[in-house]
Amino acid sequence: MSTASPTRPGGLPSPPGRPANKAAEARRPRADRRAWGAFALLAGPMLIGLGVFKYVAIGWSFLLSLSEARGTIALGHWVGLANYQTLLSAAAFRDSLLQILLFTLFIVPVTFAGSLGLALLVHRIRRGRAVLRTAFLIPAAVSYVAASLLWKMCLFNGLPSGIANMIGSWFGMSAVPWIQSTHPPLYWIVLVTMRLWLQVGFYMVLFLAGLQGIPRDVYEAAALDGATGLRLLRRITLPMLRNTSVAVLMLQFIAAFQAFDEFYNLFSSGLSGTGTAPVQTPLVYLYNTAMGDQDYGLGSAGAFVLTALIVGVTLIQGRITGFGRNEG
Amino acid sequence: MSGMTTRQALRIARRPVRGLVAGLLMVVFLTPFYLMLRNALMDTKGLTSPHWTWWPSTMHWGNFTALFSDPTLHMGQALGNSLLIAGITAPVSTLLASAAGYALARIPVPGRGVVLALVVATLMIPGSVTFVPTFVVVGSLGGINTLWGIIAPGLFNPFAVLLFRNFYLQFPSEIEEAGRLDGLGWFGLYRRIALPSSGAMLASLGALSFIDSWNAFLWPLVVGQDPSAWTAQIALSTFLTSQTINLPGLFAGAVVTVTPLVVMFLIAQRYIVEGIATSGLKG
Numbered sequence: 001m002s003t004a005s006p007t008r009p010g011g012l013p014s015p016p017g018r019p020a021n022k023a024a025e026a027r028r029p030r031a032d033r034r035a036w037g038a039f040a041l042l043a044g045p046m047l048i049g050l051g052v053f054k055y056v057a058i059g060w061s062f063l064l065s066l067s068e069a070r071g072t073i074a075l076g077h078w079v080g081l082a083n084y085q086t087l088l089s090a091a092a093f094r095d096s097l098l099q100i101l102l103f104t105l106f107i108v109p110v111t112f113a114g115s116l117g118l119a120l121l122v123h124r125i126r127r128g129r130a131v132l133r134t135a136f137l138i139p140a141a142v143s144y145v146a147a148s149l150l151w152k153m154c155l156f157n158g159l160p161s162g163i164a165n166m167i168g169s170w171f172g173m174s175a176v177p178w179i180q181s182t183h184p185p186l187y188w189i190v191l192v193t194m195r196l197w198l199q200v201g202f203y204m205v206l207f208l209a210g211l212q213g214i215p216r217d218v219y220e221a222a223a224l225d226g227a228t229g230l231r232l233l234r235r236i237t238l239p240m241l242r243n244t245s246v247a248v249l250m251l252q253f254i255a256a257f258q259a260f261d262e263f264y265n266l267f268s269s270g271l272s273g274t275g276t277a278p279v280q281t282p283l284v285y286l287y288n289t290a291m292g293d294q295d296y297g298l299g300s301a302g303a304f305v306l307t308a309l310i311v312g313v314t315l316i317q318g319r320i321t322g323f324g325r326n327e328g
Numbered sequence: 329m330s331g332m333t334t335r336q337a338l339r340i341a342r343r344p345v346r347g348l349v350a351g352l353l354m355v356v357f358l359t360p361f362y363l364m365l366r367n368a369l370m371d372t373k374g375l376t377s378p379h380w381t382w383w384p385s386t387m388h389w390g391n392f393t394a395l396f397s398d399p400t401l402h403m404g405q406a407l408g409n410s411l412l413i414a415g416i417t418a419p420v421s422t423l424l425a426s427a428a429g430y431a432l433a434r435i436p437v438p439g440r441g442v443v444l445a446l447v448v449a450t451l452m453i454p455g456s457v458t459f460v461p462t463f464v465v466v467g468s469l470g471g472i473n474t475l476w477g478i479i480a481p482g483l484f485n486p487f488a489v490l491l492f493r494n495f496y497l498q499f500p501s502e503i504e505e506a507g508r509l510d511g512l513g514w515f516g517l518y519r520r521i522a523l524p525s526s527g528a529m530l531a532s533l534g535a536l537s538f539i540d541s542w543n544a545f546l547w548p549l550v551v552g553q554d555p556s557a558w559t560a561q562i563a564l565s566t567f568l569t570s571q572t573i574n575l576p577g578l579f580a581g582a583v584v585t586v587t588p589l590v591v592m593f594l595i596a597q598r599y600i601v602e603g604i605a606t607s608g609l610k611g
Contacts, residue, residue, distance in 0.1 A: 038514030039435045046428035047443065049484030053462060054450040061461030073464045121350055128350075134597060135354040138361075141593040143543035145561045146582040149568050150360050153578055154367060160378050163363070197360065202604060209605035258456040261545045268569050283456060283546070290460045291550060299460040306457045314452075 065300035073296050083301035093302070096285045097309075103281070104256040106188065107195055111252055112245075114200045119207030120237075133208070137201035144198065144261030151194045152179060152266050179266055182278045187266070194262055199255070203248050210244030211237070246321045250314060257310055258283055282306050364586070367579035368392070375575045391580040402555045403581065406563035409552075410542055411588075413479055413559060418538035421483045422530050429492025430518045434504075444493075450486045459550050466551060473554040482541060488533050491607060495529055496522060532603030535596045542589055560585040 060075075065084070068077040087093050122132050139147075155163045158177035165175040178186045214237065222236055238245075260283040267277035277284070282302070290299025367375060368391055370384045396404050432444050462481050471477025499522060507521045548559045558566070564581050567574075593600060 034513060035435050035437050038518075039431045039437045039440075041515055042427040042435070042518060043431035043443065046424045046484055046489060047447075049424070049480075050447060050450050050486060053465060053481045053484055054453060054486075055446075057458065057461035057465040058453065060464050061458075064464065073467055118353070121346065121353075125346060125350055132350055132354060133601075134594070135357050137597075137601070138590065138593055139357060141539060141589040142360075142586050143545065143561050143564075143589075145543075145545055145565045145568070146364075146586050147360075149564065149578055149582050150364055152568070153575060154363050155360070159376060161376050166378075166380070197357070201357075205601055205604045254454055258454060260456060264545075264549075265565055265568060286457075286460065287546070287550070290463070296460065296464065300464075303457055303460045307454060310454045310457065311452050 061300040061303060064297050065304055067297050069295070069297040069300075071294045079297070083297045084305070087298060087301050087305060092280065093282070093285055096280045096282045099279050100257055100259065100281050103191065103259060103279075104253060106192055107256050108249065108252045110192060111196055111199055111203060112248060114196055115203035115248065116207050116241075116245075118200060118204040119211060120233075122204065123208060123211045133201075133205075136204055139197050140199070140202045142198060145265050147194050147198055148262050148265035151190055155193075156190045180278075185278065187278055190266065191262060195256075195259075199252075203252070206244055206248055207241065210241045214240045246317075250317060253313065253317070254310060257306075257313075260284060260287070361590075364579055364582050368576060368583045370576055372575055388576060391576045392584070395577060395580050395584060398577075401563055401567055401581075402558055403560075403563050403584065405556070406558040406560045407584065409475060409558060410560040410585075413475060413548075414538045414541040416479055417482050417541040418534045421485050421537050422488065422534040424483060425485055425488035425533070426492045426523065426526055426530060427518065428489045429494075430496050430522050432489065433493045433496035433499075434517075434522075435514050447486050447489055451490070456546050459546055462547070463550055472551060473557045474551075475557060477551045478548050478557065478559070481547070482544070485537070487607065488537075491533065492526070492529065495526065499525070528599065528602065529606075531596065531599040532606065535592070535599045536603045536607065538592065539589060539600075 060073075063075050064073065066078055066080060067075055068079045068082075069075070118136055122129055122136070125132060156178035157163070157165070158175065158180065160166065160169065160175040162175070162178075164178060165173075168174075168176070176186060178190050181187065218236055218240070219232065222232055227235060259281050263277065263279065263281050263284050264287070267279070283306075286299055286302045286306070289295050289302060366381075366383060369387045369389070370381070371388050374381055374384060395401065428447075432440060432447070466472070466477045466481065469477075471480065503525075504517050504521055507517050512520060543561065544559070545561050545565065548557075548562050549565070552558055552562060564585050567578060567581055
């Protein structure tokens with residue numbers, strides 16, 4: 001098929017001899033049928049896909065959230081807001097919201113500071129910068145499943161041969177079951193170090209791009225005024241990284257709030273599933289509700305509550321930072 | 329004057345300290361890779377022994393062959409599935425986004441603004457949370473336990489559409505004007521001029537899409553319960569959460585699922601870094 005030939009009004013490819021005068025018409029683009037044809041051809045597949053997998057999915061699921069739908073995705077058994085009531089009064093769900101809030105409050109500042117620190121370090125080093133950047137970024141190629149395996153079975157293995165326990169033994173500490181310890185909740189260390197290792201390089205790249213966007217003469221002017229070290233960082237570097245910081249914070253928040261993979265793989269066991277896990281995220285709860293109990297009504301309600309939470313926080317964050325941007 | 333010299337002295341002293349910190353951090357970041365490889369080549373006795381070994385004196389390559397000969401793991405098929413899924417998702421999703429981005433940037437049809445708004449609106453929907461709605465649709469289309477069921481929802485990435493739209497908005501129109509004089513229509517302009525000039529963008533977003541697709545966990549777990557539809561991540565996760573603990577085998581499994589991506593990462597690093605930078609900053 002000659003993909004280059006313009007289509008006739010009927011939508012069929014025009015025969016080879018004709019394009020010349022057709023092209024002359026197209027020189028002044030009008031909203032004609034040929035433009036429509038090309039638009040449909042190029043954007044159509046994407047629009048149909050988004051329509052089916054986003055709009056139809058969300059619409060159907062919203063109706064399911066108002067129905068009793070156990071073991072079926074058929075509509076018809078309307079129960080109003082009962083699913084939402086069940087969900088919000090379930091202690092396990094509310095607890096999972098609290099846990100994910102804690103997790104987010106832990107992981108977002110730590111990753112933010114870590115990735116900014118790494119970027120500042122890598123940015124200032126001249127020799128070997130590319131090697132360093134690769135070393136910090138390459139964990140981003142590792143899946144949460146593989147990282148969970150490494151953290152659970154090697155680094156934080158409860159046996160004395162686990163790496164953390166071995167290092168602890170040099171300082172006279174006895175072996176600790178890191179993942180199973182709830183008093184104190186040592187599993188947080190496992191969760192936070194793992195996500196940090198996996199993600200910090202990704203956000204470092206964002207900060208590095210931001211740092212490269214700061215013009216040199218801004219620094220030179222400030223240096224002439226006698227500003228150095230920390231003052232340069234506070235007065236120039238950080239304000240100039242404002243937009244990057246806002247983007248990084250939003251991406252981190254959205255990612256942390258949807259945490260699932262590491263919680264599933266660190267805590268679940270073949271016999272009890274995630275039943276004995278010390279901590280459940282909302283997504284783990286939703287997974288158990290929709291896939292375990294096959295309660296698609298309740299699962300849909302959960303998807304809407306969580307989406308509303310994420311969209312709400314993102315909008316608030318965008319509004320606050322949007323106001324800030326006008327000020328300077 | 330003396331302030332000047334102490335400051336200079338500090339600056340000079342800081343350089344090796346910075347290098348040392350960077351070097352130490354690099355070792356910390358690479359340690360898990362070393363441990364994974366070392367453990368995959370050891371035997372259970374050596375792994376659980378309290379005596380540290382830097383590198384196994386005899387390499388237990390059998391851990392890898394056992395991985396593929398164990399019929400309950402389905403590791404070979406799972407790796408093949410992952411390769412197929414990521415290999416289709418990366419180019420197709422990137423091409424679809426590029427085509428839609430071009431149409432939204434360039435082709436003047438009435439109502440284009442509304443279409444753009446409809447695409448942007450889907451950006452608000454967080455990805456993983458909506459696995460229940462997506463499951464409902466894919467399930468009703470008969471996509472449970474099929475590879476296309478795993479692939480299909482990932483082909484439509486509204487964020488990539490916007491990135492491509494921005495890219496084509498900045499594309500110099502003189503080049504297209506020349507193409508138009510040569511008799512190209514809108515589709516021809518995209519196919520012959522815009523698309524061939526988007527190589528770097530296609531490579532960047534394609535590489536990121538491949539990584540995401542290969543490492544995806546929740547969606548393949550939801551849709552591909554049957555071993556025939558397992559991806560490498562699901563096979564590894566099933567192995568990890570199963571009752572029999574076979575430590576060297578687990579690490580061999582991790583090596584096998586991580587290595588393809590690490591290799592790709594090293595080859596396509598330039599594009600991956602570019603992709604992260606563009607997609608993060610415009611988002």
